[in-house]
Every structure is written in C-alpha cells, then in structure tokens.
C-alpha cells in the first residue's frame with residue numbers, strides 16, 4: 215500500500231473517529247446544558263406558577279376570612295331564626311359579594327343547615343337562602359367534613375349540583391370560641407381559573423396543583439382533577455402518583471412532598487428531579503404553597519422544550535469544520551510531501567532504468583527539499599561518472615580497434631587494417647572513377663638473415679624496412695606489413711608514372727636504408743595500378759603476379775603489372 219493510500223485511509227479514519235467523538239462529546243455537553251437549563255427553568259416556572267395562583271386567590275381568601283370574622287354574621291349564626299339578624303346578615307353578605315372578584319358568596323350555617331348564596335348576576339336577590347344542607351346527602355358531605363376536620367381555611371374543588379357549576383371553593387369556618395357556627399366563602403369558576411393559571415398552552419410544560427394528600431386539584435385535563443377530595447375516601451382519589459410510571463419515583467415524590475410541607479420555614483423551596491412519566495424522562499419541579507396548603511408541581515419535557523436536535527447545527531458545523539480541516543491537512547500533505555515524493559520517485563525510477571538525462575525535480579522545502587537536492591546531486595554525480603566511464607570505454611575501444619590493426623613488431627598497419635583500407639579505397643575509386651597504386655614488397659632471401667644472424671636480427675631488419683618505408687612515402691600513402699617479410703603500400707591518388715616512380719624509389723631507399731640494421735638487404739616489388747571497378751581480389755592478384763615475375767626475374771627489382 216503506497217503512502218498516498220495510507221494517508222487517505224488515515225485521514226478517513228481520523229475524520230470518522232473525530233466525528234464520532236465530536237458527536238458523543240457534543241451530545242453529552244448539550245444534554246448537560248439542557249438539564250441544567252431545565253432545572254433553572256423548572257424552579258422559575260414553579261415560583262412563577264405559585265405566584266400566579268396566589269395573586270388572585272390571596273385577596274379572595276383574605277375577604278373570605280374577613281367575612282368569617284364578621285360580627286354581624288356571627289351574631290346571626292348564633293340565632294339564625296331571628297329575621298332581623300338575618301336581614302342584617304344578608305345585607306352584610308351582599309356587601310361582601312360586591313367585593314369578591316368572583317361576585318359570589320355562600321354562607322352555610324351549622325345550626326340550621328341553611329345555605330345562602332348569590333352570584334355575580336345578583337340572580338338570587340331577595341332569595342339568598344337557596345336550600346338546606348342535609349347530613350345524609352352526599353352532595354352536602356363537604357360541609358360536614360369541613361366542620362369535622364376543623365381547619366380554619368380550605369380550598370375545595372367541587373361541583374355544586376344545586377347550582378350546576380364546578381368551582382374552586384374558598385371555605386372559611388365561622389368560629390365562635392371553640393364552636394364552629396358555619397362556613398363562608400366564595401367560588402371561583404374553575405374553567406377560567408384553569409385557563410389562566412394551569413393551561414399555559416406551552417408544549418412541554420404541564421402545571422398542576424395537588425393538596426396535602428396528593429390529590430390533583432388543578433390540572434388542564436379536567437378528568438384528572440380530584441373533585442371533592444375532602445369527602446372522598448382514600449383509594450378513590452385522583453392522585454399525582456398516577457402521573458409517574460415508576461414506583462421508585464412515586465415514593466421519592468411522596469417523601470419530597472412530606473419534606474416540603476414540614477420544613478415550611480423561610481423562603482419557599484423548590485425541589486426538582488427527573489422522573490418517568492408517560493414513557494418519557496420528565497423534569498419534575500415541586501414547591502409547597504403553605505398559604506393554601508397545596509403543592510405546585512411543574513412537569514417539564516426537556517426533549518420538547520429544548521430538543522438536543524436544536525443543537526444539531528452546532529454539531530454539524532463542528533463536524534464540517536473538522537472535515538474541512540482534515541481535508542486541508544490532506545491537501546497540504548499532498549502538496550508538501552506526497553506530490554514531491556511522487557515526482558522524486560519518478561526521477562529515481564528513470565535513473566534506475568538507465569535514463570540519466572536530467573529529470574524535472576520537485577520544488578520542495580525542508581526535509582523533502584534537502585532529499586531532492588541530495589538526489590539531484592547524486593544523479594548528477596552518476597551522470598558525470600557514467601559519461602567519464604563511457605568516454606574511457608570509447609577511448610579503450612578505439613585503442614583496441616587500432617591495436618587490432620597494427621603489427622606489433624613494425625608498428626605498421628597489419629593485414630586486417632590494410633584489407634579494410636584497400637576495401638575503402640576500392641569503393642572510393644569505384645565511386646569517384648579514380649585509380650590507386652599498390653606495391654607488394656618481399657624481402658629477398660630473408661630466411662638467410664634469420665638463419666645466419668638469428669630471428670632477432672630478422673625482426674630488426676623488418677623494423678628497419680618499416681622505418682625506411684615510412685620515410686620515403688608521401689604523407690597520404692599507406693604502408694602495411696602483409697605478413698612475414700611481405701609488405702604492401704597503397705598509393706592514392708596515383709597514376710602509372712607515379713606508381714613506377716614510387717616503386718623504384720621505395721626499392722632503392724630500402725636497399726640503401728637497410729644497412730641501418732647491420733645487414734644490407736633488398737626487396738623485390740610487384741606493382742599494379744588499380745582501375746575503377748576492380749575488386750580487391752584482382753588487384754591483389756595482379757600485384758602478386760607482378761611480384762612473382764620480379765622474383766623470377768632475379769629479385770631486387772620492380773615489375774609493374776600490365777593493365
């Protein structure tokens with residue numbers, strides 16, 4: 215696997231791992247942020263809902279308490295049969311009615327069971343006594359239960375069958391020392407209250423109120439409201455527990471409720487915890503409202519309020535940035551390392567394959583740049599060294615070529631060299647229509663020199679002959695040792711007269727020059743003038759025949775071959 219592929223795989227792996235890690239970190243951080251944010255929101259929401267509930271109720275409760283403390287009402291409650299006291303009490307009731315924001319009131323007397331009521335429309339003017347409560351009647355059980363429980367103040371969500379309305383009733387006991395004379399209060403229409411306080415029309419937020427027993431008092435889903443909790447036996451109530459999926463959450467909620475209700479000193483406390491509700495993980499915020507003896511509970515579905523998906527653009531942005539950064543790193547690696555290395559490798563392969571011509575080398579800096587420089591220098595050295603070797607080989611080849619055509623003894627051209635020269639001359643003569651002359655020399659009685667004075671003296675005689683030949687020839691004539699004591703001389707250009715003149719001069723010069731070796735000897739010369747178109751064989755044959763005839767004629771002479 216080459217470096218480029220490995221880098222590509224490495225970068226891909228980095229992108230993959232980086233993205234997965236980034237996504238995991240993002241998800242964890244986003245979840246933490248949402249959870250912390252949710253806890254703050256839950257606390258704020260609980261305080262806000264608590265304040266919104268109390269704000270309209272507090273005034274009504276205070277008025278109801280005032281009404282319960284009214285001396286007029288108390289006096290009448292002690293003697294309900296007195297018409298004058300009743301008339302005065304009804305006037306007092308009507309005064310309170312005008313002050314209640316709901317515009318209605320009720321007064322129920324313990325002694326007579328008389329129930330007085332008038333509404334905002336003043337519908338029951340003059341007939342405020344609506345009916346009489348009966349202990350055995352389930353619809354009236356609330357009244358007797360209130361007296362039995364004996365709490366000064368109570369909030370009761372209860373449908374009033376006689377009046378045909380469901381209201382949030384503010385019930386306050388009329389006390390006379392230890393005695394309870396009756397109950398007064400006002401009813402706030404539940405649907406309006408639920409709309410204003412509980413039904414926030416905000417997805418993911420669910421607000422509800424529950425009484426001390428955990429019975430749901432206010433909820434946007436009316437089916438969940440536990441109407442007339444006061445008179446309901448345990449086990450039939452609509453409790454907050456039903457909102458939670460797990461038993462552990464229910465137990466914990468109950469403990470929290472108990473804790474909040476008993477530690478009611480100081481600023482109202484808000485506790486929150488995550489619970490399972492409707493198969494979802496919900497943040498539950500809870501506070502106790504001591505003023506009314508209820509719990510305010512807010513359920514926040516954080517996945518709806520602030521879905522982690524809302525952070526997706528951040529994650530996508532991060533992953534894209536990572537991707538772009540890695541691609542840039544890859545491009546930079548390619549530009550700075552991979553591409554220069556690739557070009558360097560190409561240059562190396564050319565050198566390996568014997569192509570020593572200068573190859574374009576990558577422009578690079580740093581380590582790759584130095585590597586390239588060193589390779590360039592190395593390639594240059596190889597190129598120079600190879601050129602030097604090639605020159606030497608050429609030189610040696612030329613020398614060998616020369617040596618192969620030189621007679622080692624006389625240092626004249628040997629038979630092979632002369633043959634090549636003759637062939638070239640024949641070609642030239644044929645091409646140009648020119649003539650050339652050929653002399654064939656043979657030392658007379660050479661064998662005798664060898665025999666008489668030894669082989670070394672014979673060699674010396676041959677060497678002397680060669681030097682004489684070189685001295686007496688024209689610069690452009692060529693002499694060669696043909697073999698043994700025989701020599702050839704190529705005369706070019708040449709004509710008959712020149713041939714004859716040089717042949718005689720050669721013979722004479724050798725005769726005179728031979729003495730230099732301590733032995734005077736002569737040569738016989740056969741000469742011929744080669745015509746254009748003649749072959750090497752016929753030229754040699756004619757010269758040889760001329761030599762033969764000259765030998766026959768007595769040696770030490772020149773015979774010119776006839777044309």
Ligand SMILES: Nc1nc2c(ncn2[C@@H]2O[C@H](COP(=O)(O)OP(=O)(O)OP(=O)(O)O)[C@@H](O)[C@H]2O)c(=O)[nH]1
Nearest residue numbers: 656657658659660661662664669670672673698699
């Ligand atoms: N010293 C010496 N002798 C050589 C060399 N090459 C050939 N010879 C001798 O040269 C002699 C040539 O003899 P021939 O040409 O046959 O006879 P010749 O004695 O010259 O007689 P003619 O040519 O008939 O006058 C032989 O005895 C060879 O041994 C050489 O390189 N050195």
